[in-house]
Amino acid sequence: xNNISPLAYVHPEAVLGDGNTIGPFSYIDKNVVIGNDNxxxxxxxxxxxxxxxxxxxxxxxxxxxTKPQDLKFKGEETLCHIGDNNSVRENVxxxxxxxxxxxxxxxxxxxxxxxxxIAHDCIVGSGCIIGNSTKFGGEVxxxxxxxxxxxxxxxxxxxxxxxxMIQGGxxxxxxxPPYIIAGKEPIRYAGxxxxxxxxxxxxxxxxxxxxxxxxxxxxxxxxxxxAIEKIRAELTVTPEIQYIIDxxxxxxxxxxx
Numbered sequence: 001x002n003n004i005s006p007l008a009y010v011h012p013e014a015v016l017g018d019g020n021t022i023g024p025f026s027y028i029d030k031n032v033v034i035g036n037d038n039x040x041x042x043x044x045x046x047x048x049x050x051x052x053x054x055x056x057x058x059x060x061x062x063x064x065x066t067k068p069q070d071l072k073f074k075g076e077e078t079l080c081h082i083g084d085n086n087s088v089r090e091n092v093x094x095x096x097x098x099x100x101x102x103x104x105x106x107x108x109x110x111x112x113x114x115x116x117x118i119a120h121d122c123i124v125g126s127g128c129i130i131g132n133s134t135k136f137g138g139e140v141x142x143x144x145x146x147x148x149x150x151x152x153x154x155x156x157x158x159x160x161x162x163x164x165m166i167q168g169g170x171x172x173x174x175x176x177p178p179y180i181i182a183g184k185e186p187i188r189y190a191g192x193x194x195x196x197x198x199x200x201x202x203x204x205x206x207x208x209x210x211x212x213x214x215x216x217x218x219x220x221x222x223x224x225x226x227a228i229e230k231i232r233a234e235l236t237v238t239p240e241i242q243y244i245i246d247x248x249x250x251x252x253x254x255x256x257x
Contacts, residue, residue: 005042017054031077032065035084049077049096053084053108061091065104068095068120070138083108083126095120100139107144119156131168143178147196161247163200165193175251177217178243179210188257189218206240213244217255224248 002016007024010016014032022028023042032046035054040046043060050065058064065080067073078097085108088094092112097103098120106118107126116134118124125144134148137156142148146160149168154160161178172187179197181190192214197207212235217227228245235241248255 049079050082051079052082055085056082056088058088059090062088063093065096066093068098070098070120073098079103081105086110086112088112089114091115094118097121145200158253163193163196165196172256174253174256177247177255180214182256206238209235209238209241213241217248
């Protein structure tokens with residue numbers, strides 16, 4: 001059974017699971033599917049195309065599956081997928097997709113802090129923490145367990161790797177590879193995310209391998225391909241090292257310096 005305030009509006013074509021709470025002045029549009037046990041507080045707007053999982057909480061003023069802020073959008077039917085157990089804080093905005101990808105996707109167990117924005121066709125993994133007023137341009141990809149501080153600006157089409165820590169107030173238009181700290185002005189590589197990796201249970205041996213890989217990549221003496229070949233030749237290619245190799249070699253925008 002759902003607990004829906006008489007001051008909320010739920011479109012008759014919206015599909016709701018069980019155990020949801022919908023607060024006063026919230027608006028649920030048509031073509032919306034919501035799972036179970038979600039808490040939708042007062043003054044939340046969930047627009048057409050939203051597909052929401054279970055156990056999420058949406059704080060006042062959040063606006064989900066908004067019309068893309070993209071002049072190429074022509075009203076095509078697209079989606080915004082939200083996974084499970086996310087905390088979506090006050091005034092967060094998440095746009096649905098465009099014809100480019102067809103959907104925006106946010107995984108599970110993320111903390112999206114107040115006033116941050118996820119633009120059209122972005123893909124956000126799971127276990128991420130994204131700080132207040134951070135903004136992602138269209139088609140940004142964020143891998144799992146990234147920590148992105150407040151007031152960060154990510155250019156469209158950038159990719160952010162897993163287990164990174166990005167300093168507050170940073171702005172960038174290149175990719176940020178996994179396991180590192182990125183910061184300063186202009187943004188640059190500032191070492192590996194040692195504390196974060198230890199907290200996540202990475203062994204000392206794995207951390208040292210990651211460190212060695214980035215010593216090679218950021219040596220300054222090698223091209224990208226030469227660095228990758230040297231890593232393959234000199235280091236044990238564990239899944240973590242393979243992830244670094246794949247990320248760096250496939251980067252279309254290039255990685256931060």
